[in-house]
Amino acid sequence: MADHARYLLGLDAGNTVIKAVLFDLEGRQIATHAIDGATETPAPGMVERSVTELWDNARVAIRGCLEAGGCPPSAIAAIGMAGHGNGLYLLDRDDEALIGIQSLDTRAAALSGELDAARGDALHAICLQRPWPSQTPTLLAWLKANRPDLYARAGTLLFAKDVIGWHLTGKKASEISDMSGAGLLRLPEAAYDSELLALYGLDDAERLLPELVEPTSIVGTVTKAAAEATGLAEGTPVIAGYFDVVASALGSGAVGSGAASIIVGSWSINQVFSDVPVRDDRVFMVSAYGRNRFANMENSATSAANLEWYVRTFVERGGHHDDPFGFVNDAVGSVTPGREDPMFHPFLYGGRLGAHQRGGFFGLAGWHGEGHLLRALYEGVMFEHRRHIEVLAEAGVTFDRAALAGGGARSPHWPAMFADGLGVLVTVAQARETGALGAVIAASVGVGIHPDEAAAVASMTRPARTFAPDPHMRAHYDRRYEIWRRAIRAMDPVWRDLAASETDG
Incomplete structure (x- = not known):
């Protein structure tokens, strides 16, 4: 690393937003620039994006971040990447x-x-x-069965962050946390496996898999073309990075066996780190983020994506609110929790128990207002996180404190609600962009600033707030959680009938 290199750049490619975040070597955020991409829904159940736009937005975000930070490109020691897992990103045979x-x-x-x-x-x-439905190999198998024309043209399988890495370096590679999180590696070895592909019906797909590297590996360096497109310095090292949920956990201060991370983002992410992976098929997935380092996860698309939908559908209508999320938080804060408050099932995008699950408010009365609806939504999201955490506990994975991250961690209400509803100590990191910070933690290890992730996390992360559970509110949520669970069981046949009618057309 050059003596004058005093910054690290983190890139975080979410399902829609791409962020470029500049940090100093101590993990303090200097500047950020985010670009919101377009989501396409060509048919019910289909959620797509332009792979070309992903790179276009990334290069604009990078240039905007450098300008906002007043950072000379030569001062960046390395670039780290994080991105949403699963889904399916394909290049054709001509790249x-x-x-x-x-x-x-x-x-x-x-x-x-x-x-x-x-x-x-x-x-x-x-x-x-x-x-499961959005899992990368399952989507690839769907493409093979339903769009054989596209499947035949496929040349390389990548993940969201890897697309950006390829454009930056010209190297097509992925790393073990994304690949294992997608069910594409043999664990605990974290290696490709031909038998695994054959079980998915993808025995002919081995040719699509890119070079497999460690998260802290240097994939390549910024090419001349990428430098011209982004404003970066040619030759800057680019580190492979992490599946974004692992990056966010590290960026929020969770590291080492037994550390727990809850991410309130588009997805509900509930993970506990260990030296040995949990072998229990009730647990959603295991991601290997290093040799003998695993994240045991219970996840689903049931978290803040519900709030994003509500804001987009109801709050932003006609531009009535300059600060839609500020309005939402004020509305939640205006309501005193009560026994007869309405409830919400956060299954707008299906649930862990099946894609047939649907979202909905219930228990509404004439005296309830929008604040009650929004508080119910916040509570319902927390309850589904709690249900996931109970699955982890049944598999022997428990914890008494957790680092809370994601957009929901910045809410004035959700962190305390999680502490009360889960009965554990909840910490919120000082860093707002924990995913990007996790990405530069990988970068700092990759270029030798720190010897390993534990040292990097200790040096570059700091807690900002801690929330202890309130026994009175814990009892309140315990009672409501049981009602909420009973309502799920009661609604299940209705949801199945609705799903069947959708299939029948």
Whole structure:
């Protein structure tokens, strides 16, 4: 690393937003620039994005961040990357963008059910994950069965962050946390496996898999063309990075066996780190982020994506609010929690128990207002996180404190609600962009600033707030949680009937 290099650049590619965030070597944020991309829904259950736009937005975000920070490009020691996992990003055989499917997509729901029934046990035995609708290999199998024209043209499979890395360096590579989080690696070895591909019905897909590297590996350096497109210095090292949920956990201060991270983002992410992976098929997935370092996860698309939908659909209508999320938080704060408050099921994009699950408010009365609805939404999201955490506990994975991250961690209400509803100590990191900070933690290790992730986390992360559970509110949420769970069981046949009617057309 050059003596004058005093910054690290983190890139965080979410399902829609791409962020470039500049940090100093101590992990303090200097500047950020974010670009919101377009989501396309060509048919019910299909959620796509332009792979070309992903890079276009990334280069604009990078240039904007450098300008905002007044940072000479030569002062950047390295670039780290993080990005949403799963979904499906394909280049064709000529390295042109082919298709981009986001991790909120449910088109493969029927196929994932068939795969799970026929080969779920065998798949889990290898990759510690059962098939599910937005899982990368399940989507690839769907493409093979339903769009053989696209499948035949496919040349390389990448993840969101890897697309950006390829444009920056000209190298097509991915790393073990994203690949294992997608059920594409044999665990605990974190290696490609031909038997695994065959179980997905993808025995001919090995040619699509890119070079596999460690998260802290240097993938390559910024090319001349990428430097001209972004404003970066040619030759700047680019580090592979992490599956964004692992990056966010590290960026929020969670590191080492037993550390817990809860991410309130588009997805509900509930993970506990360990030296040995949990072998229990009730647990959604295991991601390897290093040799003998694993994140055991219970996840679903049931978290703040529900709030984003509400804001987009109701709050932003006609531009009535200059600060829509500020309005939402004020509305939640205006309501005193009560026994007869309405409830919300956060299944707008399906749930962990099935793509047939649907969202909905229930228990509404004439005296309830928008604040009650929004508080119910916040509570319902927290309850589904709690249900996930109970699954982890049943598998022997427990914790008494957790680092809260994601957009929900910045809410004035959610952190305390999580502490009360889960009965654990909740910490919120000083860093706002924990995913990007996790990416530069990888970069700092990759170029030798720190010897490993533990040292980097200790040096570059700081807690800002801590929330202890309130026993009175804990009892309140315990009572309501049982009602909420009963309502899920009662609604399940209704949701299945609705899903069947949608299928029948």
